[in-house]
Amino acid sequence: MALSGSALEESARAMLAPGAYDFYAAGSGEELSRDEAADAWRSYRFLPRVLRDVSRVDTGIELLGERLSSPVLAAPTAFHAMAHPEGEVATAEGIRDAGQLMVLSSRATSPVEGVAAAAGPWWFQVYVLRDREITARQVRRAVAAGARALVLTVDAPYVATKPRVTRPLPLPRDAHALDVGVDTRTADWEQDPSIGPGTIDWLRAESGLPVLVKGVLRADDALACRDAGAAGIIVSNHGGRQLDRALPTAHALRPVVEALAGDLPVLVDGGIRTGTDVLTALALGADAVLIGRPVLWALAVEGRAGVRSLLDSYRTELAEAMALVGARSPGEIGFDLLAPWVPTPGTLVNARLPEY
Template identity: 45%
Template sequence: MSEVNSPGSGGRSKVTVDDYHAAARPLVEPSAWDYIDGGSGDEATLRENLAGYRHYRLRPRVLVDVSRCDMRTTLLGSPVALPIAVAPTAFHGLVTPEAELACARAAGEVGALMVVSTFATTRLEDIARVARGPLWMQLYVFRDRAVSEDLVKRAEAAGYQALVVTVDAPVQARRARDLRNTFALPPGLAPANFAEGPADGSSTELAHRVAGRIDPAFTWDDLAWLGSLTRLPIVLKGILTSEDAARAAELGVAGIVVSNHGGRQLDGAVTALDALPEVVSAVAGRCEVLIDGGVRRGSDAMVALALGARAVLVGRPVLWGMAVSGAEGARDVLSILGAELETAMALCGRPDLASVDASLLRPAPWRTASGIAGDGILPG
């Protein structure tokens, strides 16, 4: 994959995801920026998501033919050009008028999977019409099950290929930045997938009212009901323990996204990267395992792949790209991450994804010395 640099803001090319972070910040309204960039509580988990990838060192092998590195894979049977997908994030209209349409176009151009949020600011059918790559639909289960049932049927009819059920948000965490800012959607912006209009005419009232209807009583016993609604495979997003991973696999889910909601739910929760090995071990190949949270470099993606993830999902960086230059910026963010992954694979002597395994990693020296991880090469 060749890297495509966008001129972006101020005419400067962006060569890393962090370049987009810096360029996007002054372009986004401050309270919207805090909504996108912030986490819950003291934001400890948000910070640790980023730091976790520094806990590993790579063990490169040499004299391997890396004249071509193949990043192609499949996700629940759908071919993709790279193991980097777009995570579901709400309200893309906060960063660009093109909203989710820009993201869908960008993902299609690089051959990446996109997961569309229930709280998109564009109707799921309109996103599907412009998409050129595979789409999965993220789903919250609402107290009024008919609302969720309608979303499921619409997604299946529109050609989405899986349902990604968020399971780590039975209630919304306290997010200090949003509370201090009294965060509200701007006039004219609203969750587009709901037919009801706001009682007071404001999009903010609608967003809060719909979010408040997420069902905190949704349990494992309800997965059978959900499965009865659709032929689409079900993925559970927000699993962090071997116990829950094993139960999900036993119930026949097609996939798991190891995730702590980008540090936006339980502050102090284990990072997704630290949870990944136990989840992979618990499912024992019975379902596909993906991960999100904290990926900012292609080498981060390779660490997650080496620990057993089939793909990584990125959320905030794609929003930064869209804030700078719409679909072009989102495409460039995904291209940068893909180019970095391809380079890391070549420099580590790993010409395809099948060769990216746990033998590639060693715990960072400080991590081993502190007793956080054992000595030597990680087990396969």
């Protein structure tokens, strides 16, 4: 599969049921945050090093004990069975084939045991529900299946309105959504809007696993999560699906990295569409990035093979960009590679510039 970017999305749109495409593509409100995400990464410019030996470039990283082929992970996204009949199983196989890590959504449409059997290393994403016992049962089931970390989503105390989602979701009749024997139409299945920092420790105790916190945009919140026992921070605005006009992650990332000062791994998602976007995120201090919607588009177009091809393309593009800026490994990518520059009118930029 050679398609990428907007061409990949358009091919997927032609193959998906309209309700499925709208659900995957939707942002909240006016969709400003959704639409700004990719352009925010493009607002940065590089200042490459020269006369460096880049005859060999290695994109591999180690993250929470996992050796990965590149710093590009698959973000948690819901309801893969709307994109492909094998659902998250096909996604997991493609991610495994690419040597990467999958974050499995708690809104999956394939049984967790089947996904685990098809996956390489994987983490489990958690919404804490009003009925904590439902969450605890989901977590215990994921742990038993082999999850190696939990990802606690914290930016969705309520599900934001998405005006473009007007059709019923075309979910297959046998979709599971990680059922634990409860009626998902009840209020107990809703996210708990009262959670606080202590939830991190509760999940650690329930699971025995490290807990990363996803949905952080502020440095002070990142520090509070660190102090509460988080194993990592994921800078995210939920793909523009929660608070519209939230700051793009490309411009929220650096203050979080500086505040944590290397205490925890920092990951980022939102609008990352090319290897140069990945390079930008690493230069801003991210340890890795997560890709959401493009994985769904690749799954819809070509199933398992499409997911692998997509992740391979990110790795290939990143390797080329690293060579061209004079970095042989992710460890050689630093903030000094980002150049101060004068943006065009209306372009969002990070106010903190490199020091030389």
